Amino acid sequence: MSEGKKKMSNRVFRAIMIPIIVVLFALILGVTIAMHSFSKVMNFWFGAGETVITPAEGTEDWNTDYYGKNSGSKEKASENAAKVSGQLQDEGTVLLKNAGNALPLDQSKEREKKVSAFGWSFSYPIYGGTGSNKLDPEGYITPQKGLEEAGFTVNGELVSEYTEWAESSTYQGITGMMDAIMGKYSDISCAGRPMNDFGYADWDVIEMSMTSDIANAAAEYSDVALVYLSRQAGENGDVPTTMGASTFANRDGSRNFGFNEDKHYLQLTDDEEQLLDSVTAAGFEKVIVVLNSLNIMQVDDLENDDRVDAILWVGGPGEIGFRSLGNILSGKTTPSGKTADIWAADFTKDPTFCNFADPDHYYYPYMRDITKLSHMYTNINETNTPYKGGAMVQYEEGVYVGYRYYETAHDIGQSGFDYDEAVTYPFGYGLSYTTFSQRIVGSSLDGDEMSVTVEVKNTGNKYAGKDVVQLYLTPPYHEEYGIEKSTVSLVAFAKTGLIEPGDDTTVTLRFTKDDLTSYDHETNKCYVLDDGEYVFSLRSDSHTVLEYEGEKQTVSWTNAERKIYNAEHDGARRTEREAQEEHKAVDADYTAAVNVFDDALIDAEMDKMTVLSRADKFARMPDAVTDEDRVASADLIAALQRYEVKEDPAANMPVTGADNGLSLIDMRGLDYEDPVWEELLDQLSVDDMLKLVEFGYGTEEISSVNARPTYAADSPQCLQYAYWSGVGGADSELLNAYPCLNVIACTWNVDLAKSMGDAIGEEGSQWGVSGWYAPGLNLHRSPFGGRNFEYYSEDPVISGKMCAAMMEGASAKGLLGYVKHFALNDQESFRQGYLYAMNNGVCTWADEQTIRELYLRPFEIAVKEAKMTINYINDSNGGWGQRTMSACITVMSSFNRIGSEWAGASYGLLTQILRNEWGFRGQVMTDFRNTQKAGGSYYYMDKDAMIAAGGDSILATTVDRTGDPWLDIESATAVNRLRNASKNVLYAIAHSNGMQGIAPGSIVSTKLAPWEIVLILANVLIYAAVAGGIVWIVLRTLDEKKHPDKYKNKKRGSAV
Template sequence: MKKKTKIILRTLLSILLVITIGANVALNHFSDVITAYFLTIDLESEEAIAAREASTEWVEKIADEGIVLLQNDDNLLPLTTSSESKTKLNVFGWSFTDPVYGGTGSGESDASLAVTPREGLEEAGFEINEQLYDDYIATGIERPIVGMDGQDWTIPEPQADEFYTAERMEQAKDYSDVAVIFIARSGGEGADLPRIMDGPDTFDPEGSPFGPTGQKFGHEDDLDPDKHYLELSNREREMIDVVTEHFDDVVLIVNSANTFELGWLNEYSQIKSVLNVAGPGQSGFTSLGKILAGTVNPSGRTVDVYAADLFDAPAMRNFGDFDYVIENEDGTYVQAVDERGVPLKYVDLTEGIYVGYRYYETAFAEGAIDYDEKVIYPFGYGLSYTSFDQEVVTDSLNWTDTEVTVDIEVTNTGSTAGKEVVQLYYSSPYTGNIEKSAVELIAFEKTALIQPGESEIVTLSFAVEDMASYDHDGVYSDNGAYVLEGGEYRLLLMENSHDVIDEVGSKEISQVVFDNGRSSDDQVAINQFDDLVTGEGSITTYLSRADGFANLAEIDRNETFTVTTNEGETKEVRGRLIDASLIDLINRARYDIPEDLRDSAPITGADNGKVLEDYIGLAIDDQAWDELLDQLTIDDLVNLTTLGGYRTIEIESVGKPATLDYDGPASINNMNMAAEGQSGTAFPSAVMIASTWNLDLAEGMGQHIGVEATAYGVTGWYAPGINIHRTAFSGRNFEYYSEDPFLSGKMAAAVTDGYQSEGGYVYIKHFALNDQEDNRTFGVLTWGNEQTIREIYLKPFELAVKESGAKGVMSSFNSIGHTWAGASSGLLQEVLRNEWDFNGMVITDFYMNGNGIEAYPYMIYDLGVRNGNDLYLTGAAPMGVPENIDTNSNDTLWAMREAAHNILYTVANSDAMNNRLVSSMQPWVKITIAVDIVILAGIAFGFYATLRKRKVVLEEN
């Protein structure tokens, strides 16, 4: 080998050695991040297998009560009765072969082993038309992907004139005289559902791996600008026309967690029965078979109002993609951006408190709408195979100044055992000073199984102060307060939000202003968002019920502009014209870090000999924590608060163990695990859980997931999701419970109780106002008044904290007014911690802003940690961790210390202290070691080969 060649080879080997050492240093630095992100859980241990078997049974229990019977004309269901048995079924609709089990994104779970609809029906004793089923499979259609990396909103269904031939329909009629129609809709994290199905305008085709709607399967005939995603597609309508032409007994199954538009049902008398099956999870389709067969009596109730026209909801006027627009000197327009180039998007909550049934019931009470024309099924609606009477037990109403209790006797007056939901609503006086819904849910209870002719007494209770409304305008107070306005308050026993069974009682209440706080408040509730939701950029007109919602037309202040993009192209946008002063205000709120107020830094790196185990059970405000916190080094503070993706890290200086914190809310998983079949049991969607109206089932779900978490070595759970179904089109509605904040909060509290009873901690999410997916990662500026924010959007979180002691919260991507939610002191400090007495930790939503990435640049670490955001949900390197942290700032260091305090307190009071984390050398570490050995052996051999001859020559000389 020539000398020059040897030198080149040795140089290359040296470079390779340096690269290898550098790579190992980097991998070591990010090892805990990578381990947490790519960790696989042991699904095969005896403990895990037993936990999943129990969970699967519980999934079925939830589905038994969470499937909602919406219509049952002529008592077509159940199909197997003593008088006639109809066990052979023709099931029409391609989605029967590939249904929707849940949703996508962080709420996704592995459904590869789930019970299919066909298996569920066959297990119940039904026979399926094999030829029809096989022919659907033979079409080659696949379920389009609706995921975070892109969306294909194609509604899969074969073309009617090609598939539903005369021969096929004749074969089906010969097989059975019963037809089942199965339609499905999907949804997921990252995008809201299309409000127009005309292809490229439905969503950005460049954001999808499949292009615009309809292109994947050639469904151009479904590209209809007059239709949206939550109504029948053209192909589905044609299929239903054919089926109803040939069959008189038709059952419709709607497999969707998003409320589907069903006003067209009155056109088809042949469709006698309708069932809604929101994402049923692992074994929920078994329940569908049982309900069709009659071995289970349906008892689910709707969690949203079913409107005839989904666009009729006032919130739809301000839902979607809205831009702030700047006018140039030449009269042209451009989209406004902040100082770091983030598009300035916004959403106005101008409908105020009138979300869902609150609008429809109030508009009806005001004589503003024809209710039967506008509403197909009310909130809280559902049918049964039996009948019930509900009566107020005589003299059982006890209405004091502080509490109301009442007993309701429920009697099964039919011939089939069943469960009933008891719903209590209240109606408060409307004076015009504070907006009020005509009725609001205040208490509910699900009965046990009641046999025919038997009864059960249900006791309902609530605090009188729970009927108070929030006075944000200061009519009765200087700085806002909860108020019981003077007047008559009525209690109504109702079948649903519309149909009254009986008036329980009424009472004249003198005005009460809770300016000293409600009994459940740790700090007096006052306006905390005035600086964010008033002044420049805020909403000036909110929907009011005055004069029958006379100002409804005024709540949409958006205009259409033709703007020039940065690429020089022009396009039309919906938005609002602003000037530079609002942009300056937003920039200051997002990026300006205030000067320090503290003169000194906290003590760090002390040697006090304390360990976290000593602090188990100690109150969070006990001064003894100071000695432990003093031991944390600055590096400890940085690492503990920034490396929070799917875990909290080990801190040796205080003996803190590492924890695994995984996603949800339908199972224990993180997103890459679900795609690889590495997740826990797939529970039903939150919509189906809430549709049970059974808090015991919700608590049991949390407990079963907690047991699984223990088996997998997981402590924290990114769940439950409790944002509001503001409209039917939110892509993430499947993982949120309801349009009603009370029902949502009670469900979340029950799930929280169940999970935390097993030693883990939840992260209730997304706090707050994260009620649409469009533009969420741009920090969409969300505007609303404080009554709306508190009564609709914060209420579910309030219940989960106050009633169940939720130990973790996930803040949201969006902004409240000008300020990112994760940096809102009013939200995270004043309301969450001070008013609600929250003791625990707050984590961000997924963070990518470091290592050269500027995905969410407005999620400034210093502002977040100073205002109550303790932990950053950072992904695997090089996804980004916070950079340029000012550890020379006294205020930032003190904030990091308090954040560490919150994290340590939460972990100390969890089962993580019992070595819950399952630790072992992960596959990526083994692979890295193997690769290192090969590379280093190769380098060593290379040096040996290039030096060996020279050594021999030297010896000879």
């Protein structure tokens, strides 16, 4: 055969084909693994597989519309959500100042119907926070549209001045995480809000320099100036306590807005002060400031500035909230919001200021040497712990947070304290366009159930309005008992309906004797009801006791004998007994609330703190962390070691994979303790259990118990359709963005909060979302909290009551709220370390009285008080039964540590308190945790520690069982824990809308998603190509052995 006609040598052929085969094989394998690891992302973009429910014979016509979904629609749900959002903003907007009755504006006057809107934020407003709460504001009601819909004419030339300036101006900022870490800054356009996303933030407060020419021209247009000021915030970073060099990350501020070493982020900047000077000098008849701020602001200067006529706080108004502002300005709506935090005159003098976050937290280059940060331990590192470092926060203010400090300081006469100088607006403060009187007309204070009845009258003559009835407690204080007590604390509240001028209504406030107890963490280590007089005062806010016809509106009750609520004395409190009753064995004792954090709150660390005390009239105020404080004790270092699994020698391997013929729908309506649950759990395989506990944003199909896939969404402000939710579609833009939770708290309206829960629950029902990672229940310990907009208030009672109502509304539609972050996640700084430089959560040091009375109390109220009534099929003919049960059966734990223990692996928190004391039954999920080992290091959110402590599942989007495994799923101890956790997850699903449309006996299956079908076809084709390539190589090799003369081969030389 001639050389030209010979085939390519097999050596060359293999050199070409083998790399092609390897690449194709690796590519399809990698793509397949990646697509399945991110299956929910794929579902979001390309559609999920259809769930098929095949009913058992004879059940086809049974009613399985447990939540009334079939009578609604996505469009109806969206319309209702918008309506409720408007009501929330109507009642949550707070009128802080209204000198000379400047508001409402008189639209019959042409020059008050016309308005000139100042401030860069008018054109670039804030609708909500960032992080998991991040919104897409396209199509939202803008400030301008809200005014125009209310009948105002907006000065278009002034708006153009701002937008043209913004489009032509820049500042020096960042475009992403790596920019922040590497100190790389770019010119960023002012035509858009500065970046604030998961802590990578530009804190520039953009404002155009206002010339007298522009201001004077605007004053020629109208008599009314509206000045919009805004502040943003977001997850993973607190707002700056300084606007100096550290906040702007090694920049001198010459290219930034708001730079000032002597100010913090929540003060007016120099530019904003110049703006107000120009506007007030221009001759406007009325100057109205609108605070579009996610946090409260330090505005004492504005309140005392006679040039400013009115101040309104709108917070983060969500999708349509600026419509409410227009209606309030016009008088169509009478404002009725009340502050949910105290507005101090100087935030830097608050007791929390020196022990919150870290001024240098924003200076990302410090990640290279984290010990330079003032709240970092200097001796925690990988030589003595598994961690690269450790951070701390000390709650030295104790129980005296927010108004509790300011009112107590005033009442006990703290040296040098002047309430009028210290406080701008009290807690519970807000103005109206009308006036009200309130008087106590009855009370019942003798039993465990207490009540006070109040008559509220609209004493105005023009505007109808709503009022808030606020009842505060002043308890007896005994210095010898050593229990800290605020002189004033909210005990009950209610909001009236709309009251016409001259009309009145009656409101009854109800509370229990347990609400009067205090926690004695040192002596009796339990709750106590001290002897003495308990005074209940009716107030217009936390400071002002109301009078009626010259008489202060107070009632009192005297406790003659001290009660100690532990097993040795008076047993568990009534609310503990009631919470435990449903699930308690007949002969079991009730569990009293007693100290559970003594080991975690290491003495050597707690002794570093000087906790604020009435005993010395607050003589020793909290101070900043010292160098000595930053040296971790030997006991703390010993506690921060790798978790070691402790095997239970008595544990037996449970039954798995049984065929008992049960489905999850059969469990709906059954008590948690019902023995049928054990039969169902016997059907699970270990792989089923892992599927239930290792994934967030929903659950996978578990065919062994006919459990369909479920989906969960994030954000307290909306059903955030993150990719991980796995549900998408062109109609997702119909989902509503509500006002932020701190705005909702300012409504003081639990019925309206329940309506919001009902509205978002219906959205969940229509869009197939069963879980909602909200509401947020941490407290506003500091006004600088980065996620204060996701939490209600500084007060635990209003937080808990509003949340319980919201949970009841949502659960009525089958949407389960994961109340978060349990617990003490009151700051974002260092919550889970410091970027990737520290694989360790912040150590939060607080005494157990403070933990229980303040930071656990909102969760306690939600768990104990929120109720839902579920429908289920309970007979062989498809008849319905009903069961009333707790509406709070899902909880999200937090990143931080409580003392030395990660909250998500605290047995005292998750089992002793949550489950044993409060009677909680259901699922506890961690905050976000993918396979994170911080550069190869051990990660503190240990899964085995979590599940041993009473946690159930991991909020994760990817799972690496090889690189980040459960330590030993072959052990009986581990599998029993997985089984119990699986039960808790399934218990929650069974009582959610995940059961919608399923009757007992139904078979649940899920079709392949479109992308899975394409992937299978791609696998078949590529594997066929790979197999074909291999066969080709083999055939050529065999053929060459038979016919060597057909192939080129240099070693054999030329053919003969």
